[in-house]
Amino acid sequence: MRLFARVSYSYGQREVLKDLEIEARRGELLAIIGPNGAGKSTLLKSLVGILKPIGKVELDGKDLLSLKPAERARLITYVPQSSFPEFAFTVEEFVEMGSYMTGGSVEEALKKVGLWERRRDRITTLSGGEFQLALIARALAQGSRAVLLDEPTSHLDVNHALTVMELLRGLKAEKIIITVLHDVNLALEYADRLVVMKDGEKFWEGKPGEITPDVLERVYGIRAKIVEVDSHRVFIPELAKV
Numbered sequence: 001m002r003l004f005a006r007v008s009y010s011y012g013q014r015e016v017l018k019d020l021e022i023e024a025r026r027g028e029l030l031a032i033i034g035p036n037g038a039g040k041s042t043l044l045k046s047l048v049g050i051l052k053p054i055g056k057v058e059l060d061g062k063d064l065l066s067l068k069p070a071e072r073a074r075l076i077t078y079v080p081q082s083s084f085p086e087f088a089f090t091v092e093e094f095v096e097m098g099s100y101m102t103g104g105s106v107e108e109a110l111k112k113v114g115l116w117e118r119r120r121d122r123i124t125t126l127s128g129g130e131f132q133l134a135l136i137a138r139a140l141a142q143g144s145r146a147v148l149l150d151e152p153t154s155h156l157d158v159n160h161a162l163t164v165m166e167l168l169r170g171l172k173a174e175k176i177i178i179t180v181l182h183d184v185n186l187a188l189e190y191a192d193r194l195v196v197m198k199d200g201e202k203f204w205e206g207k208p209g210e211i212t213p214d215v216l217e218r219v220y221g222i223r224a225k226i227v228e229v230d231s232h233r234v235f236i237p238e239l240a241k242v
C-alpha cells in the first residue's frame with residue numbers, strides 16, 4: 001500500500017501548501033511536525049479530500065481526488081483534532097458512524113483500542129484520552145487502507161499519549177498511518193520517517209535518527225539540543241529564548 005501526493009492549496013489568495021510532495025507506505029509510521037500555521041492540518045485535509053487541492057493524491061495508483069465520498073471513505077480516513085462531543089451517543093453508536101458508509105467492523109475497532117467494555121457508556125462520560133481512542137476506533141471501523149491523524153496526542157497526559165502512539169505503531173503493519181504531531185519527542189521515538197513542514201513547504205524529510213538540532217532550531221526558531229539517553233534520541237529545547 002502506498003500513498004503519493006503532490007499538492008498545492010490556497011485559502012483565497014493565500015497559498016498555504018506550495019507544491020508539497022509526500023509519500024507514505026504501509027509498514028512505516030510517518031509523522032509530520034512543524035510550527036503552528038505551517039500547513040499540517042491543511043495538508044491532511046487535502047489528502048483526504050475535505051479540501052480540494054490542486055495536484056494529485058494517489059492511493060495504490062487510484063486518484064483519490066476524483067472518487068465519490070463513499071468510495072474515498074473505503075480507502076482513506078481522517079481523525080480530526082479532538083474536540084469533545086456534546087451529543088449523547090453511546091461509545092458503540094459513535095464508532096458505528098465510522099462503519100456506516102463502508103460496513104467495517106465496530107467490534108474489532110472497539111477491541112483494538114480497548115474500549116469494548118465501555119461500549120454502552122455515553123461518549124460524554126469518557127475522559128479526554130479515552131475519547132481520543134474512540135475517535136481512532138471510529139476511524140478503524142471505517143476499514144480504510146490509510147488513516148491520517150491530526151495531533152492525536154495533543155490533549156493527553158504522557159501515559160495516554162504513549163498508549164495512542166503504541167496503538168499507531170501496532171496499526172502500521174496493516175495500514176498506511178500518517179500523523180501530525182506537536183510533540184517532537186514522540187515523533188523522534190515512534191516515527192519511522194519524519195516530514196518537517198514550514199510555511200507550506202517540506203523543510204526536511206528523513207529518518208528520526210538523522211535529524212539534527214540545527215533543522216529543529218531553524219524550523220521552530222529556538223535553540224535546541226538532541227541528546228542520547230538509553231539509546232533514545234531526546235530533543236531538548238533551550239528554555240530561555242535568546
Ligand SMILES: Nc1ncnc2c1ncn2[C@@H]1O[C@H](COP(=O)(O)OP(=O)(O)OP(=O)(O)O)[C@@H](O)[C@H]1O
Nearest residue numbers: 011012014016034035036037038039040041042043
Ligand atoms: N479556513 C481557513 N481560512 C483561511 N486561512 C486558513 C484556514 N485554515 C487555516 N488557515 C491558515 O492556513 C495556514 C495553515 O494552517 P494549518 O491549520 O494548516 O496549519 P497547522 O500547521 O496545522 O497549524 P497548527 O499547528 O497551529 O494546527 C495558517 O496560516 C492558517 O491561518
